Amino acid sequence: MNDDLAALSARIDRTNTLLTRMLAEVAKTPSTHAIFVDAGYLYAAAGRLVAGTEDRRAFDLDAEGLIEALIDRARTIFADSRLLRVYWYDGARRRIHTAEQQSIAELPDVKVRLGNLNSNNQQKGVDSLIRSDLESLARHRAISDAALLGGDEDLVSAVEAAQGYGARVHLWGIEAPEGRNQAEPLLWEVDSQRTLDLDFFKPYVSRRVAAAHESTATRPSREDVRFVGAQIAAKWLAARGRESLVELLPGHPYLPGSVDQDLLVEAESLLQYSLRGQADLRRALRDGFWGHLQSQY
Numbered sequence: 001m002n003d004d005l006a007a008l009s010a011r012i013d014r015t016n017t018l019l020t021r022m023l024a025e026v027a028k029t030p031s032t033h034a035i036f037v038d039a040g041y042l043y044a045a046a047g048r049l050v051a052g053t054e055d056r057r058a059f060d061l062d063a064e065g066l067i068e069a070l071i072d073r074a075r076t077i078f079a080d081s082r083l084l085r086v087y088w089y090d091g092a093r094r095r096i097h098t099a100e101q102q103s104i105a106e107l108p109d110v111k112v113r114l115g116n117l118n119s120n121n122q123q124k125g126v127d128s129l130i131r132s133d134l135e136s137l138a139r140h141r142a143i144s145d146a147a148l149l150g151g152d153e154d155l156v157s158a159v160e161a162a163q164g165y166g167a168r169v170h171l172w173g174i175e176a177p178e179g180r181n182q183a184e185p186l187l188w189e190v191d192s193q194r195t196l197d198l199d200f201f202k203p204y205v206s207r208r209v210a211a212a213h214e215s216t217a218t219r220p221s222r223e224d225v226r227f228v229g230a231q232i233a234a235k236w237l238a239a240r241g242r243e244s245l246v247e248l249l250p251g252h253p254y255l256p257g258s259v260d261q262d263l264l265v266e267a268e269s270l271l272q273y274s275l276r277g278q279a280d281l282r283r284a285l286r287d288g289f290w291g292h293l294q295s296q297y
Contacts, residue, residue: 031081038150039090045174131158138167151182229288
C-alpha cells in the first residue's frame, strides 16, 4: 500500500514538474498579432468617407502608406506583442493580381490573398479566405490577437473560429458619414471595437483629379527621390537629436504614421511632384530617409 502511494506521489510530482516547465515556456513566448484587411470594405468605406464615393476608379489609395499606418496603430495597441504580418484580402478576375495588388504583395510583412471578382465586380470567396487564415493561425497558436478591418456579417464565423482556439479578435472599423457600415452581429462577437476616423484616412485617399503640375512635371528617378529622403532625414535629425533617432530605429523598416506623412508632404514640396499612388517612389523615399539615419547611428 505504501509502495502504491509512493508511486502515485512520484507520478504526481513528475506531472507537476512538466506543467511547471510548460508554463515557463509559455511565459517566455512573446505575444503575436496579425492584421487582417478586407480590401473591399476598406476601399468602399474609406472612399465614401474621404472622397465621397465607393467607386475605386474615382480615387487613389496609397495602400503602402496606409498599411504602414495600420501597423503603427497596432504597435501602439499591442505594445508587448510582435507583428506576424498583414493579410490583405481582395478580389481579382480569375484571381490574377492587378498591378496595384502586385505592388502591395511586394511590401514587407504583407500577404495578399485573392478571391474571385464576378461580372458585377463583386468579391467572391474572400470571407472564406479570412476564416481559413484566422482559424489556422489561432489553432497553431501563431497569433494571440487579430486586428480585423472589415464589416461583413459573413465574418462572424471567422471570428468565432479564431476565438474557439483562444485568440482575441479586435474589430477595426472605418467612420461612416451616416449610419453604420459594419454588421451588428459582427460587432457583438468580437472582443473589442475601434473606429478609424477621417483624419486617419485623409493622408492616404485622394480624388483622382490630376493637378496641373502633375500633368507637366517630369517623373523623378528613384535616385532623385532617395536623395531627397536623405536630405529630409538630415534635417529631421538636426531638429530632433540622436535621442529621437534611438527611439525610431527599433521600428525599421516602418515609420510612425506622423513621421511618414511629414516625410511625404515635405518630399512632394521639394520635388514639386505628387508621390501619391507611386509605390516605388514612396519606397525609395523611405529608403533614403532610413539610409541616412542608419549611417549616423
